[in-house]
Amino acid sequence: MKRIISLAVSLVILAAIYWKIDFSGLIQVFQNCDRTWMAISLGMVIPLIFATSWRLDRLMPPNTALGIGEANRLILASSTLNMILPSKMGDIAKAYFMKERGHLEGSLSLSLVVFEKSCDFLSLLLWCVFGLLLYPQKDTLFWVMTVCVVSASVFFSLLLASRRFARFFFLLAKAIAPRKFRKKLDSLQISWGEMHRYFWQDKRQLQIIALTSILIWLGHLLQIWFFILALNAWTPFLANLALSPLAILAGLLPLTFAGVGTRDAALILFYQPYFDAPTAAALGLLCTSRYLIPAIAGLPFLGQYLSAVRRLQKPVN
Template sequence: MKRLISIAISVAILLIIYSKIDFQGLIQVFRDCDRVWMTVSLGMVIPITMVTSWRLQQLMPQETSLGFIEANRLILGASVLNMVLPSKMGDIVKAYFMRDRGHLSGSLSLSLVVFEKACDMLSLLLWCVFGLFVYPEKDGLFWTMTLAVTVGLIFGLLLLGSRQFAQIFFVSAIKIAPKKLRQKLQNLQISWQEMHDYFWGDKKQLLIVSATSIFTWFLHLLQIWLFILALKAWTPFIINIALSPLAILAGLLPLTFAGVGTRDAALIFFYQSYFDAQTGAALGLLCTSRYFLPAIIGLPFLGQMMGAARKLKQ
């Protein structure tokens, strides 16, 4: 039911957007696009997936073995499930699948996925803070967003870096959370503690994974900039580093299906000084393709993970 509501909200937002722009102009933007840059930008899905898969290999304990091809299958399979399951549950299913294949224990596999997602969010916030601080035309809204993103980054770093801070946070959150969420928070607390023990015990591994996460998100932001070039528009790359993470964060709000609608509206709003609404809407469609293309490529691997998804549902 929640999924249907999120899809309905996405459709409603898109209808509002397309009712306010020249739809024929949107089609013309794609007709006039640079096909070489379009191919290159869409093809960025491949190196991004490969780097993400290599990072998953680096997350694994040294005594376990996860092949590069299988890591790619896990990443792509999780992309499919993330499109149909709520709250990025595809990544949780990925953890259970790794456990079932005998790579590592269930609690540790969940810890690895939690750390993986935490690194992704902190890397995105890091690039966003960097871009916003160098953004030349900051008004009150942008200073507010800069402050909010910076606070979010500091909070995340404290959660990841301080066991004491994390303990205080989870204890407080469990006390005030509704009953339905308490068990999930307690499970997450256990996984978070195990994650602290595992990763802070090997500083070299922690550095490699963190650096790879930052580089991966650089590739994501580069892909969005290449989309802009493909649409024959222009935004300085440093401006793109500030604006595109804000649009991605808007898409992460738990309101719409895969961020469709909120992300599109944010792209049109934030980039309005650099190109028209038709180009912004086209950029929104291309940014949505960043999630659908890996899901389509991962369809052949979906069956391998469905067993783990059924066990998780039970």
Template sequence: MNLKRFISIVISVAILIIIYSQIELTKLLAIFKNCDLFWMIISLGMVIPLTLFTSWRLQQLIPQEKNLSFIEANRLILGSSVLNMVLPSKMGDIAKAYFMRERNNVSGSLSLAIVIFEKACDLLSLLLWCVFGLLVYPAKDHLFWLMTIIITGGLIIGILLLSSHQFADLFFKLSAKIAPRKLAKKLNNMRLAWQEMHHYFWDNKQQLLLITVTSIFIWFLHLLQIWLFIIALKAYAPFIASLALSPLSILAGLLPLTFAGVGTRDAALIFFYQPYFNQATAAALGLLCTSRYFLPAVIGLPFLGQMLATAKKFNQTN
């Protein structure tokens, strides 16, 4: 285990200790014991259609002549979910790109470009729903207005990076100049992959529109799943409010501080949902949100050996 991963686990554990020291475990257990079993099964079961839609999107991203089957796309998505849980720096997604290069004869630069575009679409779709939710959120204070401005700015920059080759090139060049040498090299590699991505995806506007709409729909399902978790716990928050609060909590979990967002995401859920339900219910919601990452990883365990071998090959060639 590298030092960065160890520190992230320590921070996650420390935050969880602080959270659960303020919550009676008997109350937390009672919440799960008294949950609505029907909606719990439905909400947890949404992992399956979410995985299928994400796999179908990956299949559409690959050039048709490369013949990535739907089953193979599912294997890649589930396998990368496992690696992202156990390896640092989202190595599962990198291994997925390498796997496509090895098995589907996709060039290294194109496979990396596909993974980058896939992740960019996910992030921008999340930001889009977050901005929408924040704009219609009824009880905005100064903090919420500040977050609305910051996240809207991030969404605009992200759209410009995807839509403007000149803006993206300037952005990565400036970032590489002010970044440390080790990071600057990665940014230059990213700039080249980004150029490949622009060339590949903007040549087919119909495909670009399909992927964009699919990504927005996938993230609507993600946010719907979190709201159904709330219903399953026999709590309530308006769906419109949840469109603002759950993306904010997910974004908190994306901060590179903790292991798989555990701790920061839980704390954000407790903070943002406090107008609607108590800490114990929010902590239960945090556990269910963690299951959204854990369940696909468990389902993907049969593919772990194959994906680990791919990750090992990638490390040996880089």
């Protein structure tokens, strides 16, 4: 039901956007695009998925076999599941499947996925902070967003780096959260504690994973900049480092289907100093393709993972 509501919200926002802008202008933007840059920008999905697969394989314990191929299939299948299941359950299913196949034991598989997603989110925030601090056109809204993003970066850095801070956060969250969420917070706290114990043992491994995550997200933001070039538009790269993460963060709000709608509206708002609304709407469609292409590529591998999803959902039913 939640998925249907989020899809309806996305369609309403998109309808409002396309009703307000010149839809024929949107078609014209794609007709006049640079096909070479379009191929390059869309093709960046391949190395980005490979880098993410390498990181997942690298995250595994030393004597545990996963392999780049299996990691790649897991990531693609979870991308497919994230498009059709609520609350990023595709990532949870990925953790469950690693445990089911014997790659990891206990709650370490969930801890690994939690750490992986935490690195992604913090890397996105760090690039956003870097871009916002250098962004020249700061009005009141951008100063507020800069303060919010910097504060979020400090908070998540402490949550990842400090066991004491994480313990205090979970105690506070469970004290103020509704009763129905407390069991989930207990599970997350256990996984978070295990993540701290496991990943902070090897500082060199931690540095490699952190650097890899930062470079992966630089690749994602570079891909969005290539999308802009493909649309025969222009934005300074440093400005793109500030604006594109803000749009991605808007798409992470749990309001719409895969961020469609909120991300598009944010792109139109943030990039208006550089190009018109039809071009920004076209950029929104290309940004959606960043999630759609891996989801389609994961369809051939989905069957072997569906049993894991059914077992994951069975206790809930």
